[in-house]
Amino acid sequence: xxxxxxxxxxxxxAEPERVAxxxxxxxxxxxxxxxxxxxxxxxxxxxxPPEQQGSWSACSDPSGVGPRLFFQRVPExxxxxxRVHLDVRVGTxxxxxxxxxxxxxECARLVALGAVRVRLLLADDNNESCLVMQxxxxxxxCLD
Numbered sequence: 185x186x187x188x189x190x191x192x193x194x195x196x197x198a199e200p201e202r203v204a205x206x207x208x209x210x211x212x213x214x215x216x217x218x219x220x221x222x223x224x225x226x227x228x229x230x231x232x233p234p235e236q237q238g239s240w241s242a243c244s245d246p247s248g249v250g251p252r253l254f255f256q257r258v259p260e261x262x263x264x265x266x267r268v269h270l271d272v273r274v275g276t277x278x279x280x281x282x283x284x285x286x287x288x289x290e291c292a293r294l295v296a297l298g299a300v301r302v303r304l305l306l307a308d309d310n311n312e313s314c315l316v317m318q319x320x321x322x323x324x325x326c327l328d
Contacts, residue, residue, distance in 0.1 A: 193268075207243055269326065271328040283313050284313050299317050
């Protein structure tokens with residue numbers, strides 16, 4: 185049986201640092217420290233050619249359990265729905281009104297950070313309720 189591999193989830197975006205900071209707030213992740221010899225990421229970026237400055241950012245789970253998130257600048261904007269998205273698990277084990285209340289509370293917190301509420305999908309015969317949202321650059325994700 186093959187060994188389990190670590191994964192990284194990569195986002196194409198226009199403003200990598202902005203999107204990384206948003207996801208740090210959502211998930212409780214942290215930005216990595218700047219490279220050795222630099223007091224800040226701004227100091228490091230100033231050493232790069234202008235076209236490479238601010239071209240990427242990353243964040244990671246401080247406990248080391250969750251995947252690293254990587255954000256890379258791309259020239260084109262988002263055009264269609266994501267083929268892959270994150271489910272932020274805030275309602276695990278909850279059902280009915282209690283679950284919806286938990287999703288709505290987290291939605292309000294994330295909207296204050298710049299997220300956009302898209303729609304609430306109420307429970308049906310197969311799935312519990314979830315809330316579809318977009319991050320600060322329009323990437324879809326679900327509060328589940």
